[in-house]
Amino acid sequence: MSASERSGSLTPLAKLGFSRLGEADAFLRELADEAGVPREAALEGATYAADPDEAVSALTRLARRDAEAVRAISVDPRGWRALWALLGASTGFGDFFFRHPGEVAELRDAGLSLPSEHEMRTTLLESVGAADGFAADSSEAAWVALRVRYRRILARIAAFDLLSASPVDEVAAVSARLADAAGAALEASLAVARTRISGGAAGVGLFPRDQVARTKLAIIGMGKTGARELNYVSDVDVIFVAGADDATAEELGESRVVDIATRLAVQTMRGISEVEREPPLWEVDANLRPEGKQGALVRTVESHEAYYERWAKSWEFQALLKARPVAGDEGLGSAYIDAVQPKVWTSAARENFVDSVQRMRERVTEHIPAPEVPYQIKLGPGGIRDIEFTVQLLQLVHGLTDDRIRQRGTLAALDALVAEGYIGRAEASAFSHDYRVLRLLEHRAQLRHLRRTHLMPARPEELRVLARSSALAETGEGVWDLWESVKREVRDIHVRLFYRPLLSAVAALPADERALSTAQAHDRLAAIGFADPAGALRHIAALTSGLSRKATIQRHLMPVMIRWFADGVDPDYGLLAFRRLSEKLGDTHWFLRMLRDSSGAAESLSRVLSGSRYVGELMEWIPESAAWLDDAALLRPRSGVALQDEARAIQTRHDTIDDAMRAVRALRRREQLRVAMGAILGSITITELAAALTTITDVTIQATLRAVRREIVPPEDADLDFSVIAMGRFGGAELGFGSDADVMYVYRANGVEPQRAQELAVKLVSALRSYSEDQRVPLELDADLRPEGRNGPIARSLDAYEEYYRRWAVPWEAQALLRARGMAGSVKLIDAFTRMADQVRYPASIDLSAVREIKRIKARVESERLPQGVDPARHLKLGPGSLSDVEWLVQLLQLQHAHAVPAMRTTSTLGALRAAQEAGLIAPAAADRLAEAWRLASRLRSANTLLSGQTSDVLPVDRNKLDGIGRLLEYAPRSATQVEEDYLGTTRRARRVFEKLFYG
Known part of the structure; x- marks a missing residue:
């Protein structure tokens, strides 16, 4: 092959992401020669590899070991894709398949779905021949079989993860399955342990089989295992609990039961973590048990209870928040959870609890080796621990009285905290997204070598692989920049929430005083109309706790405002919305001063918040709108001219269409809120409301059309006329809250080539729809009233409309035109369309x-x-x-x-x-x-x-x-x-x- 031919053959490799082109080319030729895998087929798989160089190297090494295994999987598209994805993301899987080339065949259909918990548990128990809690074999071969089968499951999970369209959205599901797989592995290892200590093939034979069978051992998952948030390679934190039924306990005695259970625990841990022919899976870490390493490995439920009652430190209750039975005796595990959970959810009442949690987080950061700090995904500032500690502290403090936020998982807890009003939606959304991003980075870093790590890679080539495998960025620099931005956002939210003074105030309330005041206030709130008095009390406490001026004014306002809320439609939501608004505006001086000093603002605010979730949710996004309540004129709809001027000014100020349209959507939300507040307070009539909502929609669509036309229609096609025709209630200026905006689209080519004019019109329609979308206050541009309905073209020329209405229009289409009103685009075209429409909708006679x-x-x-x-x-x-x-x-x-x-x-x-x-x-x-x-x-x-x-x-x-x-x-x-x-x-x-x- 000539140099030019060889160079040409390497070019496709570079495009696929190979960097060691000559080496890759040689490997591909070897695959073709030795394993019969055509170059084209191999390269089809390479598109799924984050590191194609590493993947083809591992694949060639595997082919040298077992060419038939490689050849067989290469003809299965799904398996081949999964194999490349795994080898390109993980040298650890390359080593695994090299040790066990037959496992490659198990990748058929990999990547389609995640294995279920039942499937994984059944598979791993079968690997050791488990029956009635005992394994068929207790030799080291059983542990090897278990570890190989576990890694087969791990490969399926990783294949699904790596091949998913959006890995960051699958983090929760993947982490849950990893935790389930760990629980299944512990269950299988426990079965081997029972056989080993009762005289199996290993010959340990310490206890009679019937005594082992009657001894109960529950394995409690802690940390990420308990929360079903496990990593690919992470310590699995556990606590062991011993027990037996009454007859067995009386016959054997507690000491004998604990002794047997301890031997089971030791052997279970060895089956997972001890060095054998097949490498260990992960470290089973029991150091979260009472007294840590110095404490007994296994205790009874009663012994655990006694410890937590007398000796446990605050961090131990924080750790128990995520406790969950994962293996062993289910009934005993549930009994343990039932015993310790009440202590978890009263721990925040301990003296200086909040301070101790805050100091613990600071100590974790202080003990990170200095060179690691810039790379720490888990422990560093802005890392995973900042999110977890923040969420757990909020849970433990507010969970004193609110069982709805008592969740094990971080993401589930975030959802519960935002639902109950303890954290703002924006902060929770950012935390949730950032947590998933950080966990995905951690997952990919661990997959790389199937080793426990929490550090970002430092080498550029490794960052590039991380970017490709995570799908978070296109380059190594991009993924690093993303990580830095996530860290900044996480740290900012963490500092604001984790050190919130309210947490200490709520947690420090004495138990007897809390119970007494809660009971009295509960009855009082229930009597005046609150459906959830306990929830109302939490909001009142949040608003009034502390010695600040803000809290003082709130304490003055609350008795009166509570009565106004109670007189409203939904007192509970009104108070919740007021709390959220107060938190948004809490640092502004005018808000509470206005409520205190204005004659009607506080009552009006109570009325709109308790009367409308629509208003309450929008005010949370636009808190400055509360100022309108102090001036009746500000609750009147603004004129179309004023809104048009503002919309045009917005488009002048912003350089990009995205920024401009974001500001236009904010304008629309703000004006919708103004009209809603005015309607609730009776300052506008239904006719004025309809006209105002129509004007707001007109201005929004007009501004959007101006923006998208500049982007889509080039100067050489500037003669194209395009207009939006309002239809239905929109055309009649009769919109209400929640109404769609019915429209039709018309254009006139004016010398532009007809096909080109049609294409530009369709692009304008698509852009109008896209940029007018608003998840907060939906605006749907509905074009179903056009000729032929959904089957008709989305946009037509004026001539096409004229021809259609002249030749084919049916009665309902003429009827639809009765409310047609041109509202955006070319005025001349609107006039022409209106003249045409008048001939159709106002006929001299109708048959x-x-x-x-x-x-x-x-x-x-x-x-x-x-x-x-x-x-x-x-x-x-x-x-x-x-x-x-x-x-x-x-x-x-x-x-x-x-x-x-x-x-x-x-x-x-x-x-x-x-x-x-x-x-x-x-x-x-x-x-x-x-x-x-x-x-x-x-x-x-x-x-x-x-x-x-x-x-x-x-x-x-x-x-x-x-x-x-x-x-x-x-x-x-x-x-x-x-x-x-x-x-x-x-x-x-x-x-x-x-x-x-x-x-x-």
Whole structure:
């Protein structure tokens, strides 16, 4: 082969990530010659290897040992992919497969799923021939078989992990399976231990078999094992507990039982950790037991209880937080947990508990060798321990009275802490993400050589492998930069939460005083309407504890505000939301001063927070909105001109579309919140609310279109006109909270090549949808009202619309145009579209077949579109006499008469209804009934969203929710029945009018 040919053959290798090209080329040729693996097939697997050089080297070494094993797996796509992934991420697996080449065949289907706990336990017990708790073989061969089978399982877990699309999202599942595998290995090793000490093949024979069988040993997983958060190679922390049934204990005596259990524990540990032909799995660490290394290896439950009652230090209770039975006797393990858990959750009341936990974390950091500090993933500042200690301290302190946060796992505990309001959503989300990133880095570092380590690699080539295997970055520099940013974020949150003064204040409250005051306050809060008095007490304590000025003002405010919360719709949520808002604004001087000094701000705040989860959740994101409560003018909707000016200024200030749209979304959230607060406090009407929400949506879409057009339409295609047409309730300026924004998209090429114009229009639509998305306050641009519905093109030219409506339009499409309103894009194009639409929606006459078709479709809507199981009478949009009835009747009248009655040429439902009344097309009484039903259904729909924070078109059956909706509509308290009766009565009357005029 010439030099140029050889160079050409190496180029693909470089593109796949090989760095030792000549060596790799030689290995690939050897694989082809010796194992019959074609170069192309080999390289297909190389794409999955984080370190293809190491992978091909290990693969060639394996082929030299067993060419047939390599050849067989190479024809199985999944197994081949898994093998490359494992060898490219782990030299440890390369060594394992070299020792046991037959294990390669077990990789078939690897990577598809994680093995279940039952599957792993069954597999490992089978490896030692376990039956009735005893292994068939107690020789060293049993331990070897166990270790090989365990590593087979480990390879399956690692293959799934390495081949997953997003490894960081699988950290929790992978860690849980690793913990389950460790428990299964301990179970199998315990079976071998029983046989060994009862006279198995090893000839130990210390105790009669029946005594061993009757002696119970429970293995309690601690730390990451107990929390099901284990690493690939980590010490497995355990505590051993001995026991026996009453008859056995009386016959043998406690000393004999403990002696047998101790021998079992020793042999179980040896089976996992002692050096044999097959390397140890991991260290079984029992040093978290009472008295540590100096204490007895095995104790009874009663002995453990006595120790924890009299001698245990605070850190030992912190360690017990994660305790979980993982192997051995399940009943004994559960008894142990039941005995120690109450002590765990009262430990925070011990003197100086919080200080001792804080000092312990500092000591851990201080004892890290200086050269390791920059590389420590686990123990260093901003590392895993910062997150774990923070979460555990919050759990232990607040878990004194709240069993809902008593979780073993860090991520589960974070979820519980944020759900119960002890940590902010943003902080919990960052902690959760950062924890998974740090654990993934730790996992990959350990996989590299299947060795216990918690250090980031220092060498650039190793960082590059880490980046590729973790999928966290594309380069070694990128993964290092990510790690540094995660450390900074973790350390910042840790310092703020871990040293929160509130923790010491809550933990230091004397037990007798805590019980007495809690009981009295509990009854008082329950009596005035709090559903969760215990939760309310925690929030009050959080708000009022301490000697600061902030706490002093809160103590003055609380008695009055608690009464206002109790008078509201949802006192519990109101107080929780107030606590969150106070924590957000706690360091600002104006917030508490405003609540104390303003005549109505505190009451208004209590009212909006207890009346609306929608408002409460948004205020948590926009806490400065509380200032609006001190000025009624600030609760009025802002004008479209003002919002447009702000949106344009935003786009001028920001260089990138992402930054600009992030600011536009913030503007929309803020203005939605302003309108919601105004609606709850009665400062705006339903008509003003609909107009304001429509204006906010208009401005958002207009700003988004301006931004995406600059990005997508190049200067040479600048003549392209593009517009957004509002449809449905959006087009009628009748939006409520939770309403979709119905739209159509139109363009005019103006000399741009037609196919190019269509492509640009579709790209504009896609970008509009993408950049308008907002998970916090959803905005869905729904284009289903376009011609042909979902089957039609997402965007059409004006000529295409004209042709379609002229030749193929069906009645419902003309009907849909009645609320079409141009709202963004080219003004000239909007004018042209409107002229075209007017010819379709305001016909000189409409034939009877079209009228019949509209009536038929309406009947189908009533029978087919209602959600299954929903009472039609309670559906606010599609039910009898509700929004749909009023709108379809008005639209039919418009199709029939708007050509002759110009006042009916409006996109407003109520505007067209009144115009029809004034034209004598509908009696005033009938128009009033329809308008009343439409307004009430609209108000109830928005109130439903405001109350729950979730969109729903169904009037709730739940009396509490009905009462809450009624309160938002200014009904008296406990008016659920009245709300229901008013709605059902109003819609019944409207339905009679509808049936007479629509179907008559």
